[in-house]
Amino acid sequence: MNASRQWWARIPLPAVDALIIVVSALDTWVSLSGEGASALVWVLAVLSVAGLVVRRRLPWVALLLTLPANCVLDIVFAPLASLFTLAEQSRDRRLLVAAALASAVASAVPSSFKGSASDAQFWTVIYFAYALTAAAAPVLLGQLLQTQRDLRARLAEIEQAREHEQLLHAQAVLTRERAQLAREMHDVVSHQVSLIAVQAGALQIATQDPVGRDGAQTIRSLAVKTLEELRHMVTLLRASGGRTTELTPQPTLADLQRLVASSGIPAELTGELPASVGTPAQRTVYRTVQEALTNVRKHAPGASATVRLWHGPDAYGVTVTNIPATRPSLALPGSQQGLIGLRERAELLDGTLHAGPTADGGYEVKLSVPSRGDSR
Structure with missing residues (x-):
C-alpha cells in the first residue's frame, strides 16, 4: 500500500503546480483560438491562468481571478483547480457552497449568448445544472482529502497518546512492584538480618573462646553493614518509579x-x-x-x-x-x-x-x- 502511494508523493509540489498551470494555459488557448477575442478577453484569460500561481497561499484570490474569464470563455481547468485548492484548505462549508455556485453561474453565462432568443433561458438553466455538478466534484474531492489529512493527524495523535498511556501504566506497575519489593525487604529480610546481628552479639558476649568471640564480632559487624545497605536499597526502591533513572524523586x-x-x-x-x-x-x-x-x-x-x-x-x-x-x-x-x-x-x-x-x-x-x- 505504501509503495502504491509513493510514486506520486515523491513528485515535488512546484512540478505539480507547473503542470497545472501548463494544462490550464492550453485549455484557455483552445477556448481563445475558436473565435476572435478582444484585448479585454485576452487580459481576463491571462489573469485566470496567472491566478493559479498563488492558489496554494491565496485560494480565494485564484478563484476570483478565474470567474471573469469563465464568464466570457468556455474554460474548465482553471476554475476546477481553484475550487479544489479552496475546498482542500477551507473548513467553511457555506463559503464552499457559495464558491461552487459562483463558478457554476460564471460557466453558465456564455451559454446565454448561444442559440436563439427563445430557447436561450432554457439552455442557460441546463448548462447551469451541468456546471454546478462539475463544480461540486472538485469541492467534494478537496473536502475528502482534507478529511483524510485530518484523520491521519488524529491517528498519529492517538498513537502518541496511547504510547504515553502505556508508559504511564508501565511506570505505575513498576512503582507497585518496587514498593512491594521494598516492603518484603524491610519486613522479612531486614528482620532476619537483625536477628542474626542480635544472636551474633549475644554469642560475642557469652562465649569465652577468643576465636569464637572474634567470629561472632565479625558476623555482627557484617550484619550491621548489611542492614545499612538494606535500608539504603529500600529507600531507593521507594523513591524511584521510572525506568530512566534510579535516583529520580517523585514529582511535586x-x-x-x-x-x-x-x-x-x-x-x-x-x-x-x-x-x-x-x-x-x-x-x-x-x-x-x-x-x-x-x-x-x-x-x-x-x-x-x-x-x-x-x-x-x-x-x-x-x-x-x-x-x-x-x-x-x-x-x-x-x-x-x-x-x-x-x-x-x-x-x-x-x-x-x-x-x-x-x-x-x-x-x-x-x-x-x-x-x-x-x-x-
Whole structure:
C-alpha cells in the first residue's frame, strides 16, 4: 500500500503546480483560438491562468481571478483547480457552497449568448445544472482529502497518546512492584538480618573462646553493614518509579508548571497551594493534573484546559476544567482505571475526587483534600 502511494508523493509540489498551470494555459488557448477575442478577453484569460500561481497561499484570490474569464470563455481547468485548492484548505462549508455556485453561474453565462432568443433561458438553466455538478466534484474531492489529512493527524495523535498511556501504566506497575519489593525487604529480610546481628552479639558476649568471640564480632559487624545497605536499597526502591533513572524523586508541586507546558494541549496553570502541603499530597495533586490532561488530549481533541490550584480554611486541592472538543474524537479502548486510581489516592488523604461533564459540554476533575492532611 505504501509503495502504491509513493510514486506520486515523491513528485515535488512546484512540478505539480507547473503542470497545472501548463494544462490550464492550453485549455484557455483552445477556448481563445475558436473565435476572435478582444484585448479585454485576452487580459481576463491571462489573469485566470496567472491566478493559479498563488492558489496554494491565496485560494480565494485564484478563484476570483478565474470567474471573469469563465464568464466570457468556455474554460474548465482553471476554475476546477481553484475550487479544489479552496475546498482542500477551507473548513467553511457555506463559503464552499457559495464558491461552487459562483463558478457554476460564471460557466453558465456564455451559454446565454448561444442559440436563439427563445430557447436561450432554457439552455442557460441546463448548462447551469451541468456546471454546478462539475463544480461540486472538485469541492467534494478537496473536502475528502482534507478529511483524510485530518484523520491521519488524529491517528498519529492517538498513537502518541496511547504510547504515553502505556508508559504511564508501565511506570505505575513498576512503582507497585518496587514498593512491594521494598516492603518484603524491610519486613522479612531486614528482620532476619537483625536477628542474626542480635544472636551474633549475644554469642560475642557469652562465649569465652577468643576465636569464637572474634567470629561472632565479625558476623555482627557484617550484619550491621548489611542492614545499612538494606535500608539504603529500600529507600531507593521507594523513591524511584521510572525506568530512566534510579535516583529520580517523585514529582511535586514544583513540577506542575513543566507538566502543564509539556502536556501537548493549550493549558493554563493558575493559583497556588500552601507551603505546608506534604509530599504525598503534592504527588496526588500532580498525578491528578497529569491524568486529567491526558484524558483531555485523548477524548477532547482541540480543547483547551485550565488547571486551578486553590485553598481555603478547611480544604485545598486542584480543579482541571476543559472546554468541549473542537474536533470529532474517535472511540478508543481504555482501562478505565485512571480515575479509580485518583480516587484511591484522594481517599488515602481523607479527600475526595469528583469528575464529570460541565454545563457547557466540557469536563471537570476536582480534587479536594482536608487541611488537616497538610502534614502528610
